[in-house]
Amino acid sequence: MNIKRQLTLRFVLHSVTAGLVVLLIAACTIWWVMERMNDVRLQNNFYSVGLERLVESSQFGEDGVIFDPELLEQVRKNNGWLQSLNEEGEVEKSYNTPSDVPKQYAPGELIAYWQGQKEFPYGLYLWIQEKNGVLYTLLYGVPKNLEPLLKTLMKSSPSYSEGRLQLPEGLADRMYAKKGYVQLIDSSGAELASFNRPSSVPDHYNVQELALRSEYGDRYGYDISSAYDEDTSLTWVIGLPLNANIYSAQEFFISAETRIIWTGAAIMLIATLIIFALLSLLNAHRFGGPMLHMLAWLDSLGKSSFKEPADRKGQPRSRMKSGKWRRRYRVFGDVMLSIDKLSDSLQREQETRRQTEILREEWISGITHDLKTPLSSIKGYAHLLAEAEYEWSPLEVRKFSAIMLEKSAHIDTLISDLAISYRIRNGITPPLTEEIELNGWLANALDQAAANPAYGEGRIIYQAAPKEIRVHLYTPWLERIVNNLTANALLHNSPDTKLTVTLTGDMGKGMMIHFSDNGQGMDQRTVSNLFERYYRGGNTSASTDGSGLGLAVSKGLTEAMGGRIVVKSGLGKGTSIWLIWS
Structure with a gap:
């Protein structure tokens, strides 16, 4: 798999993982919001939500019906009480029930309490539901807070002036303690005076506004009650917060549901930001680190430092002690190998x-x-x-x-x-070539070379091809090559060294000239540098006459005429050089 596919796969995998995590966070947030909403509904409207859930979650044990402990705890938090009645009106189970609550009810008595026909110190809520063939009758009661306060208010006949109500000292203290408020409104619904009214409560009512607030107090955060005075056509309104966390009159009112939604949204946003921040850090560590390492390595190559940057222990950052790639460098393995090869190549080039x-x-x-x-x-x-x-x-x-x-x-x-x-x-091409018969031409060139008194007599042996060979070559260059190779063999070896020149080949199939001597030979270092422009072998004590360019010139001229030159030698084994045209 190439690096493009690996990187694409990694980034797609990270993105998909991050998306799934975000979806999981969103699902958890939605679940949390719904649970908190249910808690608020249980707290504010236990009579309409909690009683049904009590029945749905109930179970039968050895001691009779068993209710959910968490729901029973909510009853206590609401300062309420709970009773389970059988068909005869007897109390089978009770929870947090005060001593002044009856333990058995006659049918008419329960209805009179429930509908308010008979004086009762608690507000009653009745829930009847059948489950698994059993008829449940739950009676939920909460203390009446508004009615006693409203009766006390009406009896005290408070005065007012300049929009402010003057309540009796005891009643005022109770209203402050409960964070409640009192309003006096005229027949048109306009407020004449008020006591401790929060800013979220209106100072003018129409028929619908007062009815909705009286019936659905949980929507507005306050439970209110009102009394109409027929003699004066004035209406007294008294309200208490539904929970202890309601804001004071000087604070901006935000409902519990709104706070839960905003809290859930904030949690989801923060969690999402954290996830993407961690993903960014992961990508920076997994991909940014190796990229910076490769850039640092390339920068060191530009400064002629060819080793891979190492850590404090001197170990290459991309590899473990075993030599294997570290995990975050594996995806860049091909690139790292290419840089390693480039480093070796540059190092060899510098040495060369x-x-x-x-x-x-x-x-x-x-x-x-x-x-x-x-x-x-x-x-x-x-x-x-x-x-x-x-x-x-x-x-x-x-x-x-x-x-x-x-x-x-x-x-x-x-x-x-x-x-x-x-x-x-700089690149040269031969001038116009001429056709020659190579057997005769080479014999004549070797005879002229052998005439050099520095070579001595009888040191060149020529073996002609059995057939006539005609080729198109530039003879001045070929003569220069023959002279250089002959001089190299005879001048840089002992006087008894023999040079054998052999011509082989066929018409149209190529030909080869082989120069072989029985001299001292050369070591491999000399062989590998033999055709370098500035190299002179130092393994013999022969004459240093010459330019040091003869063999380099011979190689260049041979290749310029479409041939190639091959050398083979060893110390004490002589030297063989082939000129090959194929």
Whole structure:
């Protein structure tokens, strides 16, 4: 799998995982909001919600019906009480029931209490439901808070002035303690005066507004009760908060349901942000770290530092002690291997360049010496010939002139090799070629080479091809190659070394010229650098005459004519060089 697919798969997997986690958070948040909403409904409207849930969650045990303990605890929190009645009106189960509540009810008595026809200190709620063939009758009671306060208020006949009600001291303290309020409104619904009215309670009512607030107090956060005075056409309104957490009159009123929704939304938003922050940190660690590491490595390559950046222990950051990739670097394995190969290549290139510079300096030093030596001879003999004090014989003049010509030819060879080596480096093509019969041409070229007195007699052996071979080659270049290879074999080996030149090939199928000597041979380092422009083998004690470019020139000219050159040698095994055209 390539790096593109791996990265795509990783990012898609992370995104899908993050999406699933967000969905899970949303589901948990919705569940939490619904549970809190049910708690609020249980707290504010236990008579309409809790009683049904009590019946649905009930079970039968050895001692009779068993109710959910959490719902019973909510009854206590609401300061209420609960009774379970049988068909005869007897109390079978009770919870948190005060002593002034009856333990048995006659049918008419229960209805009179429930409908308010008979005085009872508690507000009653009746729930009748059948479950599994059993008829449940639950009686839920809560203390009457508003009616006693309203009766006390009406009896005290409080005064008012400038929109403020003056309540008796005891009643005022009770209203402050309960965070309740009192309003006096006229026949049109406008407020004449009020006591401790919160800002969320209106100062003007129409018929629908007062009816809705009286019937559905849980929607507004206050349980209210009102009394109409027929003599004055005024209406007294008294209200108490449905729970102890209701805000005071100076605070902005927010319902419990709204707070739950906003809290759930905030929790989901914060959790989502945390998830994406963690995902970002994970991606930064899993992907950003390796990328920064690779950039640092590339930067070090630009500064000629080829080793992979290491940690404090000197261990490469991308690998474990065993040499395996660390987990977060595995996806970038191909890239890391490419950088590693690039590092090795640059390191080898730098080493090659360093060796080349050393060879170049050595070659420049040698070529300078090689140029100065014949120039010194030429200059010395020229001074001798120009000296007026001596009269040289014609024989001596010819001798001096011959030496000067020989040294001049050596300088010319050096300059020619230098020029052609740079032409080869820049790319040259042979001039117009001519067709030659290679057997005869090569025999003649070797005869001319053998005439060099520096080689000695009988050291070149030529083995011609059995058939005539006609080729199109540029003969001056081929002659230069033959002379260079011959000189390399005969001048850099002992005087008894023999050079065998063998020609093989067929018309139209290619041909090969094999130069083989039985000299001292070369080590592998010399063989690998034999055709370098600035390299001279140092494994022999042979003459150092020459430019040091002969073999490099031979290789370049052979390749320029469409051939190739191959060398094989070993210390004490001689040297073989093949010129191959196929």
